[in-house]
Amino acid sequence: MRSFVVTLTLAIYAAVAGAQQSSVADAYFANQVPISKANLLANIGPDGSRAQGAKAGVVIASPSTSDPDYLYTWIRDASLVYKSLVERLIRGETDLRTKIDQYVDSQAYLQTVSNPSGTISSGGLGEPKFNINLTAFTGSWGRPQRDGPALRATALTQYSNWLIKNGNQSYVSQKVWPVIKLDLDYTAQYWNYTGFDLWEEVSSSSFFTTAVQHRALVEGAALATNLGETASATSYSTQAPNVLCFQQSYWNPSAGYVTSNTGGGRSGKDVNSAIASAHNFDPSAGCDATTFQPCSDKALASLKVYIDSFRSIYPINNGKAANQAVATGRYAEDVYYGGQPWYLATAAVAEQLYDAIIVWKAEKAITVTATSLDFFRPFSSSVVAGTYASDSTTYTTLLNGVQAFADGFIEVIAQYTPADGSLAEQYRRDTGVPTSATHLTWSYASILTAFAARNGEYQESWGAKGLSATASCDSNTGPTVSVTFNVMAETVLGENIFLTGSVEPLKNWSPDNALALNPSNYPTWSVTVSVPANTQFSYKYIRKNNGQVTWESDPDRSYTSGASGTGSTSDVWR
Numbered sequence: 001m002r003s004f005v006v007t008l009t010l011a012i013y014a015a016v017a018g019a020q021q022s023s024v025a026d027a028y029f030a031n032q033v034p035i036s037k038a039n040l041l042a043n044i045g046p047d048g049s050r051a052q053g054a055k056a057g058v059v060i061a062s063p064s065t066s067d068p069d070y071l072y073t074w075i076r077d078a079s080l081v082y083k084s085l086v087e088r089l090i091r092g093e094t095d096l097r098t099k100i101d102q103y104v105d106s107q108a109y110l111q112t113v114s115n116p117s118g119t120i121s122s123g124g125l126g127e128p129k130f131n132i133n134l135t136a137f138t139g140s141w142g143r144p145q146r147d148g149p150a151l152r153a154t155a156l157t158q159y160s161n162w163l164i165k166n167g168n169q170s171y172v173s174q175k176v177w178p179v180i181k182l183d184l185d186y187t188a189q190y191w192n193y194t195g196f197d198l199w200e201e202v203s204s205s206s207f208f209t210t211a212v213q214h215r216a217l218v219e220g221a222a223l224a225t226n227l228g229e230t231a232s233a234t235s236y237s238t239q240a241p242n243v244l245c246f247q248q249s250y251w252n253p254s255a256g257y258v259t260s261n262t263g264g265g266r267s268g269k270d271v272n273s274a275i276a277s278a279h280n281f282d283p284s285a286g287c288d289a290t291t292f293q294p295c296s297d298k299a300l301a302s303l304k305v306y307i308d309s310f311r312s313i314y315p316i317n318n319g320k321a322a323n324q325a326v327a328t329g330r331y332a333e334d335v336y337y338g339g340q341p342w343y344l345a346t347a348a349v350a351e352q353l354y355d356a357i358i359v360w361k362a363e364k365a366i367t368v369t370a371t372s373l374d375f376f377r378p379f380s381s382s383v384v385a386g387t388y389a390s391d392s393t394t395y396t397t398l399l400n401g402v403q404a405f406a407d408g409f410i411e412v413i414a415q416y417t418p419a420d421g422s423l424a425e426q427y428r429r430d431t432g433v434p435t436s437a438t439h440l441t442w443s444y445a446s447i448l449t450a451f452a453a454r455n456g457e458y459q460e461s462w463g464a465k466g467l468s469a470t471a472s473c474d475s476n477t478g479p480t481v482s483v484t485f486n487v488m489a490e491t492v493l494g495e496n497i498f499l500t501g502s503v504e505p506l507k508n509w510s511p512d513n514a515l516a517l518n519p520s521n522y523p524t525w526s527v528t529v530s531v532p533a534n535t536q537f538s539y540k541y542i543r544k545n546n547g548q549v550t551w552e553s554d555p556d557r558s559y560t561s562g563a564s565g566t567g568s569t570s571d572v573w574r
């Protein structure tokens, strides 16, 4: 209830502050929001005009069928798109309800579809994308991706909370909760395993994934309690603090920003963290850094280094001052489609800043810390760490500076949006011309959520208020079973057999760290490994001879572990 009162007040503040907003951004949103909503809905089956062949409730990523082929449904994209629709439903667009119910039904079915990541009970919920007729996509891909179930649970939990408030708990219990429960059971079991990041490139731990998992478990535990699902509530509220503790470890104190992935060998400056911050916005949590709230010093510091990483590499950013917005992409090292700016990345920057402004206005103060000082300096070169109340000139200077800065990102997007309002995935770094997939559904959703944040519109609290991280972190590798891998392989002198595969205990496909097998029953080589229970994974054997690595031929081998006990393989080198 408290957050409800807070946000109502905020909406008024935002309206009052309208005078300081950019008229270019005003005009852009006035035109682009209805276009974005219409184009977003056009990408949802069964009747969206660009979604022919998609089942009811299925979001296509983009209608583009080649260069790139995005005519698939991604769990992540669809969840974020539907989260934006649920938010609009909560704000009164009740005509969206049928679409949301179709989403619930489509996802309940999709969870049962066996796929290369496994079945409903062996890790299949980590599968990132499916065909739009809800069959499995079986080509090779970066899998699993463990943010999808958490994001879907969040969209559906928000919907459930609204249904319960409106006296419809029975539909929640019968239809929505079973989907959420499977997603959160998966999240509770697998949050402490690596997977591919939201850009489907790096297999490691990823800040975005961890942060969205934490949120989903917290609000899911509260929903479970509400529904009398006490065993689930206990499971989720046991793991949530462990996830929050782990989330803190991404902060790099010496460099002063969140490193987005633990692997991948990049700087780690990535819009990953801005999207996570905006997604996990909870106005009741103020500027709390533990949950990476948009106005927290750590989130602002991370945002600044991320933005600045594009100033010199994109020609369209030439000549922009440090307090001016620029085009931004996923991360500076990006080479996909030549490494261009992305609309949804630039919109996420604006959204995080608009969220921050909502809280500063509500709290009638801005706090600058040593960590966030660099973020604020471009708006006031003399600012020092401290708390500035809303009647101070520093507060006004900073607030107006950040507002103009945030609107500036929308002005960048406006400049590079074609006259018909269509939004592709990317716009070129040299010319600003749209490129890659056309009509990207997530691009449209990113405009809708940035606009809502700018208007200070209703944001439901998810329970971030007052959370703190424990000093030492508990892991959760969950139940394991012991599997003996046996492979018949003849070798020459000096040659040895190793094993690697898609799960942590098999060293995540690392030939360097692959497990050595024992030849005491030569020509059978063996090694016994503890692997996660109820999990499907892939693996291969490799030969190493004096540093020279030879892989087995394709395809990958696959193994599904049981719930308990032991297992073994009898493979022959191929």
Ligand SMILES: *[C@@H]1O[C@H](CO)[C@@H](O)[C@H](O)[C@H]1NC(C)=O
Binding pocket: 131, 132, 133, 134, 135
């Ligand atoms: C579903 O879509 C895929 C990919 O387009 C296609 O190969 C498959 O035949 C379709 N299956 C059914 C049952 O329609």
Ligand SMILES: *[C@@H]1O[C@H](CO)[C@@H](O)[C@H](O)[C@H]1NC(C)=O
Binding pocket: 097, 101, 163, 168, 171
């Ligand atoms: C509960 O919500 C569902 C899903 O929107 C709807 O189909 C059903 O009619 C509602 N029931 C009541 C009693 O409002």
Ligand SMILES: *[C@@H]1O[C@H](CO)[C@@H](O)[C@H](O)[C@H]1NC(C)=O
Binding pocket: 191, 192, 193, 194, 205, 242, 245, 246, 473, 474, 475, 476
């Ligand atoms: C598992 O959690 C522990 C404790 O937070 C952490 O040190 C470790 O890096 C985590 N590993 C993965 C893969 O999440």
